[in-house]
Amino acid sequence: MSVNAKQPVEEGHPMEELLRMDRSPHIWCPPCGLGTTVTALATALKQLQIDLNNVAVVSGIGCTGRVAGYMKVDSFHTTHGRAIPFALGLHIARPDMKVIVFSGDGDLISIGGNHFIHTARRNVDITVICVNNFIYAMTGGQVAPTTPITAKTSTSPYGNYEHPFNLPLLAASSGAVYVARWTALHVRRMTTAIKEAISKKGFSFVEVIAPCSTLYARLNKLGSGLDLMKFYHDNSVIKHGVDLREVDINYQSKVIVGKFIDIEKPTYLDCLNEGNKRVFGDKYKPYGGGNGDN
Numbered sequence: 481m482s483v484n485a486k487q488p489v490e491e492g493h494p495m496e497e498l499l500r501m502d503r504s505p506h507i508w509c510p511p512c513g514l515g516t517t518v519t520a521l522a523t524a525l526k527q528l529q530i531d532l533n534n535v536a537v538v539s540g541i542g543c544t545g546r547v548a549g550y551m552k553v554d555s556f557h558t559t560h561g562r563a564i565p566f567a568l569g570l571h572i573a574r575p576d577m578k579v580i581v582f583s584g585d586g587d588l589i590s591i592g593g594n595h596f597i598h599t600a601r602r603n604v605d606i607t608v609i610c611v612n613n614f615i616y617a618m619t620g621g622q623v624a625p626t627t628p629i630t631a632k633t634s635t636s637p638y639g640n641y642e643h644p645f646n647l648p649l650l651a652a653s654s655g656a657v658y659v660a661r662w663t664a665l666h667v668r669r670m671t672t673a674i675k676e677a678i679s680k681k682g683f684s685f686v687e688v689i690a691p692c693s694t695l696y697a698r699l700n701k702l703g704s705g706l707d708l709m710k711f712y713h714d715n716s717v718i719k720h721g722v723d724l725r726e727v728d729i730n731y732q733s734k735v736i737v738g739k740f741i742d743i744e745k746p747t748y749l750d751c752l753n754e755g756n757k758r759v760f761g762d763k764y765k766p767y768g769g770g771n772g773d774n
C-alpha cells in the first residue's frame with residue numbers, strides 16, 4: 481500500500497535510543513531543570529557516538545536520583561550518598577566503561593560528601609554531574625549544604641544562615657581535572673561540558689544550577705519555572721578559568737558560569753600501576769580491569 485503524502489509519517493522519538501520510553505511519563509514537575517539536564521546528557525552521549533553498551537549511569541536518591549531509571553543504558557539507582565562509591569567500584573572492575581554519576585546536591589555533597597572529595601583526590605576516571613537545586617527537593621525542600629544564605633527552605637523558614645559549599649572550588653581543590661558550571665538554561669553549553677567531561681581522563685565534575693521550581697521557588701516567592709530561566713538569562717556571567725574563590729553563589733545575585741578547570745594528571749589506575757611497577761618491576765602485570773587475566 482502506498483503512503484498517502486498528506487498523512488503524517490509516524491516517527492520514533494529522537495531520544496528513543498537513550499531514554500526508557502516505557503518509564504514515561506516521568507515524575508518530575510513540568511518546569512524542573514532536570515528535564516533539560518537529562519536531555520543534555522542524552523544529546524552528549526549521542527554526539528560522542530560512544531557504544532552505549534559501554535556506558536553506565538549511577539544515581540543516588542532524590543528527584544535527581546531518578547535519572548538512572550530513565551536512561552536506557554546500564555543504570556543503577558543506589559542508596560543515599562553512595563552513588564560515587566558504587567561508581568568507583570564499577571570503574572575499577574570495568575575501566576573500559578564510561579561511568580557517569582548523575583545525582584543531586586544533597587546526595588553528593590551532604591551524606592555523600594566524603595566520597596566526593598576522596599574520589600576527586602584520587603583522580604578516579606569517572607564523570608560526576610551534580611544538579612544543584614539548592615535544597616533536598618524530594619523530601620520536602622529542607623536546607624542543604626548548597627542553600628544560599630538568607631534563602632528560605634522548609635527547615636529554614638526565616639532564611640538560611642549557614643555558609644554553603646562552593647562546589648566548583650570544592651571539586652577543584654579536592655583534585656578534579658575538569659570542572660564546569662552551567663545553569664539549566666544553558667543547554668548547548670551544558671551539553672558541550674558534559675561531552676568534555678565524559679571524554680576527559682580523570683575525575684570530571686559538571687555542576688548544573690537548576691533551582692527546584694516547585695519548592696525552592698515557592699518558598700522564596702521566585703515565580704514560575706519560566707521566571708527562574710529569565711533570572712538565569714539576565715544574571716549568568718560567563719568567566720572561563722576564573723579564580724574559583726570568586727564563584728560562591730549568593731542569594732539571587734549574579735551566577736558565574738563557565739569552564740573553570742581542564743588539566744592533565746595521572747588517574748587512580750595510572751598511579752596504582754606506576755606504584756606497583758616501581759616496587760615489583762617486570763614481575764608486575766599492569767591492571768587493566770576485567771577478570772584478572774589482564
Ligand SMILES: Cc1ncc(C[n+]2csc(CCOP(=O)(O)OP(=O)(O)O)c2C)c(N)n1
Pocket residue numbers: 541542543544545560583584585586587588613615616617618619624
Ligand atoms: C539514608 C537516607 N536518609 C535519608 C533519606 C531521605 N531522602 C530521600 S531523597 C533526600 C534528599 C535528596 O536531596 P538531593 O540529592 O539534593 O536530591 P533532590 O531531590 O533535591 O534532587 C533524602 C534526604 C534516604 N532516602 N536515605
Ligand code: SF4
Pocket residue numbers: 507508509511512513514543613617618692693694695
Ligand atoms: S520537586 Fe523540585 S526538583 Fe523535584 S521534580 Fe519538582 S521541581 Fe524538580
Ligand SMILES: [Mg+2]
Pocket residue numbers: 542584585586611612613614615616617624
Ligand atoms: Mg537537591
